[in-house]
Amino acid sequence: MPAFLDGRPKGLLIDGRMQDALSGARFPTFSPSTGEEVAQLALAGPEDVDRAVAAARAALDGPWSKFTPAERQAVLLRLADLVDRNFDELSLLDTLEMGRPITASRGLRAMVVRSIRHFAGAATAIHGETLGNSAPVELLSYTLREPIGVVGAIIPWNGPIFSAAWKIAPALATGCTIVLKPAEDGSLSPLLFGQLCLEAGVPPGVVNVVTGLGATGAALSSHPGVDKITFTGSCETGQKIIEASAGSVKRVTMELGGKSPNILFADADLDLAIPASAMGVFNNSGQVCAAGTRLFVERPVYDEVVERMAAFGRTLRVGPSLDPETQIGPLVSQKQFDRVSSYIALGQEEGARLVSGGQRLTDGDLAKGCYVEPTVFADVRDEMRIAREEIFGPVASILPFDGFDEVIERANATRFGLAGGVWTRDITRAMSAVKRIKAGSIWVNHYFAMDPAVPFGGYKMSGYGREGGSEHIASYLNIKSVWIRTN
Ligand code: NAP
Ligand code: MG
Numbered sequence: 001m002p003a004f005l006d007g008r009p010k011g012l013l014i015d016g017r018m019q020d021a022l023s024g025a026r027f028p029t030f031s032p033s034t035g036e037e038v039a040q041l042a043l044a045g046p047e048d049v050d051r052a053v054a055a056a057r058a059a060l061d062g063p064w065s066k067f068t069p070a071e072r073q074a075v076l077l078r079l080a081d082l083v084d085r086n087f088d089e090l091s092l093l094d095t096l097e098m099g100r101p102i103t104a105s106r107g108l109r110a111m112v113v114r115s116i117r118h119f120a121g122a123a124t125a126i127h128g129e130t131l132g133n134s135a136p137v138e139l140l141s142y143t144l145r146e147p148i149g150v151v152g153a154i155i156p157w158n159g160p161i162f163s164a165a166w167k168i169a170p171a172l173a174t175g176c177t178i179v180l181k182p183a184e185d186g187s188l189s190p191l192l193f194g195q196l197c198l199e200a201g202v203p204p205g206v207v208n209v210v211t212g213l214g215a216t217g218a219a220l221s222s223h224p225g226v227d228k229i230t231f232t233g234s235c236e237t238g239q240k241i242i243e244a245s246a247g248s249v250k251r252v253t254m255e256l257g258g259k260s261p262n263i264l265f266a267d268a269d270l271d272l273a274i275p276a277s278a279m280g281v282f283n284n285s286g287q288v289c290a291a292g293t294r295l296f297v298e299r300p301v302y303d304e305v306v307e308r309m310a311a312f313g314r315t316l317r318v319g320p321s322l323d324p325e326t327q328i329g330p331l332v333s334q335k336q337f338d339r340v341s342s343y344i345a346l347g348q349e350e351g352a353r354l355v356s357g358g359q360r361l362t363d364g365d366l367a368k369g370c371y372v373e374p375t376v377f378a379d380v381r382d383e384m385r386i387a388r389e390e391i392f393g394p395v396a397s398i399l400p401f402d403g404f405d406e407v408i409e410r411a412n413a414t415r416f417g418l419a420g421g422v423w424t425r426d427i428t429r430a431m432s433a434v435k436r437i438k439a440g441s442i443w444v445n446h447y448f449a450m451d452p453a454v455p456f457g458g459y460k461m462s463g464y465g466r467e468g469g470s471e472h473i474a475s476y477l478n479i480k481s482v483w484i485r486t487n
Contacts, residue, residue, distance in 0.1 A: 022045065032332050231255065
């Protein structure tokens with residue numbers, strides 16, 4: 001058991017102290033592997049969100065504003081070391097709470113630590129510009145970049161540590177303060193992450209973590225004291241947050257869902273393409289926003305790819321999250337299990353061919369958890385709901401295609417535009433597909449990669465704004481233009 005789980009209820013992190021909700025309300029968080037309660041968490045009401053925002057504002061105007069960029073950088077570098085040192089515990093918390101297999105959870109260490117160090121580097125690289133102008137009097141014009149203020153961050157459960165790091169570290173780099181609302185199914189590692197920020201020397205009130213349910217996020221997204229909302233989650237919730245943010249015209253970043261196309265041409269290296277495309281859907285039990293859930297396969301290799309995708313799915317070890325051999329763990333919750341199961345039933349009703357998987361696993365201890373086999377549907381048609389809607393489970397839809405223009409058009413016939421994949425040995429065809437697919441990230445002869453130096457985000461209803469890259473830092477900054485008379 002991680003030391004963080006000492007059997008006592010976990011509080012809210014407000015103004016540097018773990019404290020109960022003012023109402024005293026709590027809610028439980030469960031392990032999807034065993035169905036057992038993992039911890040009791042404080043349920044933040046609007047009055048707690050008020051307190052957290054007030055603490056963030058006071059820290060923004062107070063001690064935190066005195067930190068030089070180099071001092072913020074030093075804090076972030078210490079935080080990176082602390083996260084590195086405590087990563088076994090952080091990853092175990094995620095595994096217990098949201099079910100990511102322990103080996104996969106631990107495997108995120110390098111990415112998370114590297115990300116925090118990346119944002120540490122950004123702290124001392126923030127700069128404005130000197131700009132020429134044609135004003136009728138002599139004026140020097142230049143820009144200053146200033147912290148946007150109090151950031152409200154709302155994250156999903158599918159990668160709690162990763163999401164917490166990608167929201168909190170850029171806030172620290174830019175001199176912002178933050179109130180983070182984790183998902184109800186992924187709150188523990190963000191709470192511990194918040195404590196590590198204090199240990200790293202972040203002043204009280206700079207990083208606040210308010211656990212709770214959807215209403216807690218709603219209170220944050222409509223709060224007049226919040227200057228910016230950065231949200232990662234579903235499109236439906238994103239739309240509610242955009243509406244709620246209108247009252248005070250908040251800056252908003254939206255990282256939403258997807259139904260990403262992964263296009264496999266007949267000349268592709270299938271030995272490379274099949275395992276990568278399969279893991280592009282099945283990884284994290286399919287609970288990945290950029291999952292390549294629509295696999296378009298060119299007709300000459302269609303039957304072979306369907307067979308080999310199914311065979312690959314059958315080799316994956318589905319099991320309890322704590323077993324180091326497990327490759328695919330449970331779905332995050334009963335609710336998510338019901339959702340995925342209903343899509344598996346729907347796919348069959350719609351006439352897709354279930355080639356492999358699709359069953360709940362109930363052998364022995366698995367009966368207590370939310371396990372579903374990696375599932376492959378073939379002969380899927382574009383209009384089927386399993387080809388149009390985000391399932392967020394280990395379900396691949398395979399669709400045959402015959403021509404280049406045809407497949408590009410079908411790949412783009414979606415309201416989403418988060419990501420896409422292309423598999424071919426023909427460089428011209430690859431470049432042409434890259435140009436024509438309407439999505440924020442495209443991988444060629446690979447599926448899924450992210451890096452803090454590279455922008456990630458959506459086209460269309462997959463959102464706006466970018467995380468990663470210079471755009472990420474810019475989204476936490478205001479620009480002030482200064483004019484000075486020089487004669
Ligand atoms: P979700 O239901 O939208 O929840 C996301 C967060 O919003 C949670 O913290 C949730 O709290 C909170 N929330 C719920 N209702 C709210 C409201 N009315 N106002 C403000 N906040 C509210 O999404 P999810 O089911 O956790 O995550 C899955 C979705 O996230 C998928 O659609 C996936 O594609 C997307 N996602 C996108 C990315 C990306 O970078 N583009 C990355 C990961 C996931 P509760 O947990 O308490 O309900
Ligand atoms: Mg849970």
